[in-house]
Amino acid sequence: MVSPTLLASGGKRSPIRELSEYAAVQAAKIGRENVFDFSLGNPSTPPPPEVDRAILDIIQTEDPVSVHGYSSNIGMDSCRQAIAESCNRRFNRSLTKDNFMLVTGASTGLHIISVALNLSPDSEIIVIAPYFPGYRAAIQCGGNKMVVVPPDTEHFQIEFEALERAINANTQAVIINSPNNPSGTIYNEATIKRLAELLERKSREFGHAVYIICDEPYRELVYTEETVPYIPAYYRNTIVCYSYSKSLSLAGERVGYIMTDNDIDDFKDVWTALKGGAGIVANVCMPTLFQKVIERCVDVKPNIADYAYNRDLLLKEFKDIGYRFAEPRGAFYLFFQAPFGMTGMEFSELAKKYNVLVVPADGFGCPGWLRLSYCVSRSTVERALPLLRAIYQEAGAAAR
Amino acid sequence: MVSPTLLASGGKRSPIRELSEYAAVQAAKIGRENVFDFSLGNPSTPPPPEVDRAILDIIQTEDPVSVHGYSSNIGMDSCRQAIAESCNRRFNRSLTKDNFMLVTGASTGLHIISVALNLSPDSEIIVIAPYFPGYRAAIQCGGNKMVVVPPDTEHFQIEFEALERAINANTQAVIINSPNNPSGTIYNEATIKRLAELLERKSREFGHAVYIICDEPYRELVYTEETVPYIPAYYRNTIVCYSYSKSLSLAGERVGYIMTDNDIDDFKDVWTALKGGAGIVANVCMPTLFQKVIERCVDVKPNIADYAYNRDLLLKEFKDIGYRFAEPRGAFYLFFQAPFGMTGMEFSELAKKYNVLVVPADGFGCPGWLRLSYCVSRSTVERALPLLRAIYQEAGAAAR
Numbered sequence: 001m002v003s004p005t006l007l008a009s010g011g012k013r014s015p016i017r018e019l020s021e022y023a024a025v026q027a028a029k030i031g032r033e034n035v036f037d038f039s040l041g042n043p044s045t046p047p048p049p050e051v052d053r054a055i056l057d058i059i060q061t062e063d064p065v066s067v068h069g070y071s072s073n074i075g076m077d078s079c080r081q082a083i084a085e086s087c088n089r090r091f092n093r094s095l096t097k098d099n100f101m102l103v104t105g106a107s108t109g110l111h112i113i114s115v116a117l118n119l120s121p122d123s124e125i126i127v128i129a130p131y132f133p134g135y136r137a138a139i140q141c142g143g144n145k146m147v148v149v150p151p152d153t154e155h156f157q158i159e160f161e162a163l164e165r166a167i168n169a170n171t172q173a174v175i176i177n178s179p180n181n182p183s184g185t186i187y188n189e190a191t192i193k194r195l196a197e198l199l200e201r202k203s204r205e206f207g208h209a210v211y212i213i214c215d216e217p218y219r220e221l222v223y224t225e226e227t228v229p230y231i232p233a234y235y236r237n238t239i240v241c242y243s244y245s246k247s248l249s250l251a252g253e254r255v256g257y258i259m260t261d262n263d264i265d266d267f268k269d270v271w272t273a274l275k276g277g278a279g280i281v282a283n284v285c286m287p288t289l290f291q292k293v294i295e296r297c298v299d300v301k302p303n304i305a306d307y308a309y310n311r312d313l314l315l316k317e318f319k320d321i322g323y324r325f326a327e328p329r330g331a332f333y334l335f336f337q338a339p340f341g342m343t344g345m346e347f348s349e350l351a352k353k354y355n356v357l358v359v360p361a362d363g364f365g366c367p368g369w370l371r372l373s374y375c376v377s378r379s380t381v382e383r384a385l386p387l388l389r390a391i392y393q394e395a396g397a398a399a400r
Numbered sequence: 401m402v403s404p405t406l407l408a409s410g411g412k413r414s415p416i417r418e419l420s421e422y423a424a425v426q427a428a429k430i431g432r433e434n435v436f437d438f439s440l441g442n443p444s445t446p447p448p449p450e451v452d453r454a455i456l457d458i459i460q461t462e463d464p465v466s467v468h469g470y471s472s473n474i475g476m477d478s479c480r481q482a483i484a485e486s487c488n489r490r491f492n493r494s495l496t497k498d499n500f501m502l503v504t505g506a507s508t509g510l511h512i513i514s515v516a517l518n519l520s521p522d523s524e525i526i527v528i529a530p531y532f533p534g535y536r537a538a539i540q541c542g543g544n545k546m547v548v549v550p551p552d553t554e555h556f557q558i559e560f561e562a563l564e565r566a567i568n569a570n571t572q573a574v575i576i577n578s579p580n581n582p583s584g585t586i587y588n589e590a591t592i593k594r595l596a597e598l599l600e601r602k603s604r605e606f607g608h609a610v611y612i613i614c615d616e617p618y619r620e621l622v623y624t625e626e627t628v629p630y631i632p633a634y635y636r637n638t639i640v641c642y643s644y645s646k647s648l649s650l651a652g653e654r655v656g657y658i659m660t661d662n663d664i665d666d667f668k669d670v671w672t673a674l675k676g677g678a679g680i681v682a683n684v685c686m687p688t689l690f691q692k693v694i695e696r697c698v699d700v701k702p703n704i705a706d707y708a709y710n711r712d713l714l715l716k717e718f719k720d721i722g723y724r725f726a727e728p729r730g731a732f733y734l735f736f737q738a739p740f741g742m743t744g745m746e747f748s749e750l751a752k753k754y755n756v757l758v759v760p761a762d763g764f765g766c767p768g769w770l771r772l773s774y775c776v777s778r779s780t781v782e783r784a785l786p787l788l789r790a791i792y793q794e795a796g797a798a799a800r
Contacts, residue, residue: 001519001666002670005676006676007676040470045465046468052464056456056459064451064649069443070442105684116406118403172401249464249469251470254654266402270402276403276405281682282510282537288653289455
């Protein structure tokens with residue numbers, strides 16, 4: 001006999017997973033080049049050359065016992081210090097290694113934070129739609145309740161009135177993800193300032209910090225001139241959860257960190273709880289080899305040329321076809337509305353007929369919308385453009 | 401405000417962690433070579449040369465996008481199949497990739513299994529003292545209660561009468577760890593057969609499987625001629641949790657797997673629950689680069705020459721001095737009793753005066769005993785021998 005809860009949830013398939021398995025089946029039938037799989041957020045650009053160069057150099061010159069052995073549970077001092085100094089240069093802060101814990105990816109980081117922030121079964125963590133579906137597991141893993149703020153489908157900023165209504169005495173945190181998966185939008189400075197003011201007011205009202213959990217794996221993937229606001233500069237009680245998965249194309253290597261600044265309320269307690277939470281979710285640490293790689297690559301810039309090319313092409317074509325979509329400013333997702341009043345699932349099924357795979361956003365808290373991941377080759381996007389037009393036209397014809 | 405449970409437990413320090421931090425402080429004062437740190441189970445032998453050779457070849461010849469990108473959540477087919485075929489060759493089985501899930505180390509594996517086996521807050525998982533202290537976090541992470549069977553300090557096999565009394569309708573599993581951390585002993589075939597018979601009888605009595613969770617990171621580290629029984633060949637309802645941490649000296653790289661054979665009860669449900677459990681504890685997967693490394697190194701033998709040398713030296717000297725200890729047959733631990741009626745903590749404190757660091761085994765469920773990790777350099781052991789004799793003599797003099 002095994003967990004009845006998991007048996008029940010194990011039966012429910014993730015639509016992303018289903019689409020990517022369908023892609024594999026179709027690829028076997030009609031050839032991989034004829035399947036336009038926009039379902040997964042797996043980087044299509046190789047890591048910057050500095051990454052593999054660092055791996056080769058470490059393997060060829062360093063002591064293999066220390067390269068592959070256990071590090072301290074929170075990560076090697078030298079790697080954490082290098083990350084701190086990089087953040088200081090970029091964001092004008094005064095961080096040290098003691099503000100950082102290395103983790104096996106941002107997912108693990110979010111689980112740890114959720115465990116650390118759980119006070120009771122009544123504790124709540126707020127997500128703002130559209131949101132990454134993995135937040136549900138992280139929030140529940142900590143024993144917290146997930147509260148969803150509906151999306152602002154006009155500008156994909158934050159519906160502040162709905163957010164304010166969602167906050168109560170049990171609210172422990174609000175998760176912010178900007179650049180956003182799935183919308184590709186970026187919360188602007190006005191949004192962040194208003195968010196900080198609201199949470200400061202609510203923290204005073206309820207007598208305890210309402211934290212921002214700042215999940216920022218897409219921080220470096222930005223296609224416009226704008227600056228992504230550095231949240232801890234606007235709100236003290238921020239816990240940052242970062243990952244090198246997307247910026248350095250290391251999604252499979254499990255490399256991320258948790259960071260808080262010194263001026264977070266109860267700094268020492270927060271870190272005691274985070275370290276305890278890491279034990280609960282069995283985060284031993286970021287793989288040691290990659291700690292050494294990251295230490296050498298903290299200032300390496302991502303290569304976003306392919307993503308930028310794909311984004312520009314899709315943006316132009318989607319405007320031209322007539323799709324309604326969120327302005328894609330960062331990450332590598334184009335978020336668009338199913339046309340002609342279709343549901344997301346209906347549109348996704350129609351697109352499958354053309355071997356175009358896009359994810360209905362119901363699981364992202366935004367029914368009627370879809371996510372197209374453009375972290376694919378340029379030619380995949382180029383060859384999919386006429387299909388995306390044809391799908392729109394077939395949908396329109398059916399609606400008439 | 402953060403989790404009060406974690407704040408409370410975060411205050412309690414792990415004696416292993418305390419000793420290793422003490423070691424660092426002492427090393428700074430008197431030189432690293434003058435501190436005899438036997439506290440940690442971190443391999444001191446480099447990985448076999450095939451490991452770094454595989455890394456270099458993969459980095460130099462394979463597509464970096466697939467080397468560093470996401471794999472499937474349960475791991476790449478090719479790596480899982482290679483592991484299956486290696487097990488088939490070694491243990492005469494008919495396993496395939498579908499019997500395996502790759503995980504970020506055995507700790508994560510145990511957490512996943514614990515989550516998968518939780519039926520209710522009453523569910524229990526049994527550990528047999530002396531046991532690895534990390535089991536407590538894994539068992540509690542799943543929402544289960546940990547039940548301890550007292551040690552057999554004569555032979556370090558299993559006290560079957562105590563085990564039988566510990567099993568009830570809520571018992572979901574018994575964790576077996578052989579070769580054992582901390583005792584270094586191996587459960588012999590008679591023990592495994594008797595265990596299988598008992599659990600089969602109890603499974604019938606309670607109408608559901610009582611699983612064996614077989615935690616075997618030390619399977620390959622054996623210093624005698626004996627064969628470590630392959631548990632699934634004796635008991636169908638076994639869930640194996642393996643790690644390459646010790647055998648390939650990759651403790652920091654987070655590489656392990658969960659395995660069940662096809663004839664486990666409710667195979668499909670067990671795997672649905674395990675996959676669900678992996679989501680709960682945010683195990684995304686074994687780092688992708690290392691999946692490729694393991695695929696190439698499944699049959700690589702560990703290099704145990706240094707450990708064997710250290711073990712033989714310690715065994716001979718401990719006999720000669722007069723310490724009482726468990727016969728060290730596997731792993732890399734010497735488990736000995738504090739002499740002259742001392743507590744483990746008293747002995748550990750006395751040893752610290754000689755800059756010899758050994759871990760009191762209270763946290764392993766075996767008060768009055770201590771663990772000495774001999775995964776250190778040969779010279780560390782050689783130079784520690786007179787100190788271990790002097791400590792014994794001082795303890796004896798104090799007792800008279």
